[in-house]
Amino acid sequence: MKKWLSILLVMLLVLSLGLTGCSSNAPAEAPADETPEEVADDDEVIRIGVFEPITGANAAGGALEVEGVRLANELYPEVLGKKVELVIADNKSDVVEAASAAARLVERDKVTAIIGSWGSGYSIAAGDIVRDARIPAVAASATNPLVTQGNEYYFRVCFIDPFQGTVMANYAFNNLGAKKAAIIQEVSNDYAVGLAKFFTDSFRELTSDEDSIIEVANYNTGDQDFSSQLLNISSKNPDVIFAPGNFTESALVIQQARQLGIDVPIIGGDTWETPEFIDIGQEFVEGAVFSTFFTSETPITKESEKFLDTYRSKYNREPAAVTALGYDAYILILDAITRANSTDPVAITQEIAKTQGFEGAAGIITLDVNGDAVKSAVIKTVKDGEFTYLDTIEPY
Amino acid sequence: MTFDLFMQYLTNGISLGSLYALIAIGYTMVYGILRLINFAHGEIFTMSLYFAFYGVTVFSMPWYISFAVAILMTAALGMLVERAAYKPLRESPRITIMVSAIGASFFIQNLAIVLFGGRPKAFPNVRLLTGVMQIGAVSLQRLTLIIPVVTIILLYTLLFLVHKTKTGMAMRAVSKDHETARLMGVDVNRTITITFGIGSILAAIGGIMWGAKFPQIHPVMGVMPGLKCFIAAVVGGIGNITGAVIGGFILGVGEIMLIAFLPNLTGYRDAFAFVLLIVILLIKPTGIMGEKISEKV
Secondary structure, three states: OHHHHHHHHHHHHHHHHHHHHHHHHOOOOOOOOOOOHHHOOOOOEEEEEEEEOOOOOOHHHHHHHHHHHHHHHHHOOEEOOEEEEEEEEEOOOOHHHHHHHHHHHHHOOOOOEEEOOOOHHHHHHHHHHHHHHOOOEEEOOOOOHHHOOOOOOEEEOOOOHHHHHHHHHHHHHHHOOOOOEEEEEEOOOHHHHHHHHHHHHHHHHHHOOOOOEEEEEEEOOOOOOOHHHHHHHHOOOOOEEEOOOOHHHHHHHHHHHHHOOOOOOEEEOHHHOOHHHHHHHHHHHOOOEEEEOOOOOOOOOHHHHHHHHHHHHHHOOOOOHHHHHHHHHHHHHHHHHHHHOOOOHHHHHHHHHOOOOEEEOOEEEOEOOOOOEOOOEEEEEEEOOEEEEEEEEOOO | OOHHHHHHHHHHHHHHHHHHHHHHHHHHHHHHHHOOOOOOHHHHHHHHHHHHHHHHHOOOOOHHHHHHHHHHHHHHHHHHHHHHHHHHHOOOOHHHHHHHHHHHHHHHHHHHHHHHOOOOEEOOOOHHHHOEEEEOOEEEEHHHHHHHHHHHHHHHHHHHHHHHOHHHHHHHHHHHOHHHHHHOOOOHHHHHHHHHHHHHHHHHHHHHHHHHHOOEEOOOOOHHHHHHHHHHHHHHOOOOHHHHHHHHHHHHHHHHHHHHHOHHHHHHHHHHHHHHHHHHHHHOOOOOOOOOOOOOO
16 A cells, blocks of 8 residues: 555656646746756847746736747847847746745846736836846836836836726716716735726816715735625615726626626726636626727737737737737837847846837837836727727827 | 625625635544644645536536536545545654645645646536525525535534444544554544545535635635635634534624625735634634643643
8 A cells, every 4th residue: 555655656746747847848938947058158148037927816917928928039039149038937926926036037047138027016026126136127017107116127018007097087987977986906916006096086086076986995816705895885886896906806806796786887907808807707797898008909010910910820819918018028128139239238228218119019119207108098898708999098 | 784785794704604614624624533734625625626627628527527526536635635645644743744734735736736727717607506696685696595505414414424423433533542443443544534535525515616606716726715714613613513614604704794894904804814813712722612622641
């Protein structure tokens, strides 16, 4: 019995080793926990860190961005005659892990630049590390203003939450005719709290009523039961519910709201655009409306067409907005390296800051003094189990 | 607060509490018999959801067959964990077994990440269970009522098993004293394995109902329920099955009422369980139904 068991255990161990081995041999996947082999020929390779949630609550968002970065890496594998190597670091959807994942990229993997992360909180956690190391970082879809504020090494290729919050407040007020709104927010998530605040400010201004936000309910990342918060909200009878938060929790919030008989519109932000939002929310998320960065229905630039063609032929489906932004973050860094004609991180940072009218897949990128892109927002809804384009809102 | 609204909070609380109760029973049974906290219990709970998920999606079994298979596989996994991680250490100091339990927990968690990936999956939707019904002004998922009923039935079945059958008698004997039980002709190892099997079956039933209620599964989802149910077991009096169920109800209803009456404290929802643990350890360390622990000489 004992012998049989130890054989079984050894086999299990070998199996798990084999499995991890397989995945690290997959093309272009640089294992996070192993030092890349080409340490010796540092001059031949430029390493770009990809700092994303690969596991944990936000894994689906991270996966979409990594898809975009990889696609860009396949199309543009070289710069200044050197090969570009992606080093993927998993921040495990956790702010503490995020800081150590960023430190690992900077100190051990010696990356030239960093892309990411999905989820503003992780980017904020990495902020001090990239600034102290003087390594440029470009966030693809982190929208909280604090990511780039007071940090000349952090940039982003997307709009910021004050704009997004205003867009959704306008949508609620003008398109839905809402006078009273309730908020249910993921209180442990910097992104959700920030977005809720900007929505509140803007909605109060639009309705000229200080009491137009009638209830603010909170929940934590990873929570699965929202029934009490939703009952609290429904007892106040709002016209609309604004629910910024992670896609999985938000899908469950909407599902439970519908099951409790709450039938007012529920609106949210860019994080909702992942396949999991619809998989988990099923028919309950029909009609949910959110703002995002990009729609594949109307290609904006030449780069968009190139991105869309390659993506569609490779994956045979429509890309998410954050995939396009991951792609943009990569080509923006490559462009800055070309302009700087150097692999010195500080020189690259200066070139990124000068970006004006750069053609990305998700639109023209012009960075302002904070390093934020000024871009239009897209409003989408869920219709027949698909994300469907509703409207484009230009920057105010 | 209207009466209807209060009833709705209460039913939600009882339903959540019942899920906690089912998982807490697994902790309490293993503790009762081995004086060991089975840290891998939360992971066993997670695996039951993946078994059920793959049964329906990959092997396209009807949900009831898939759920039954998942429950059996989870029981097998629970017994395997016992054989692999705890049995070889039966005579070792308790701290060694505890470290092994933590190791088993991390091993299963990471195995799940490697095998199933880190992205969350949607648990299959079973209309029969998730359908919505109206009672007066109260709108409820059918599961909200099914869960407490299932829990109570299982509790009584288990109490019958422990107090009226030979296997149950063996379990009680082993929990008192391994050596003496062995001398009386009780197969101690078999009894312990059965205990793990039963605990895992309850975790699987709890897990599947959890998945139907909150249809989202990911590899580390068992950590928080695992901790909370461990607390429920301690609050009820660890080692006592009825106590575990009572602890689960207190925790579930307490959490929901905390949010209902003090919405500002919602962010501290998970902290409620830990505060409750501290309070109970200060006031009545043996738990609500706990027996006085007499140290063996």
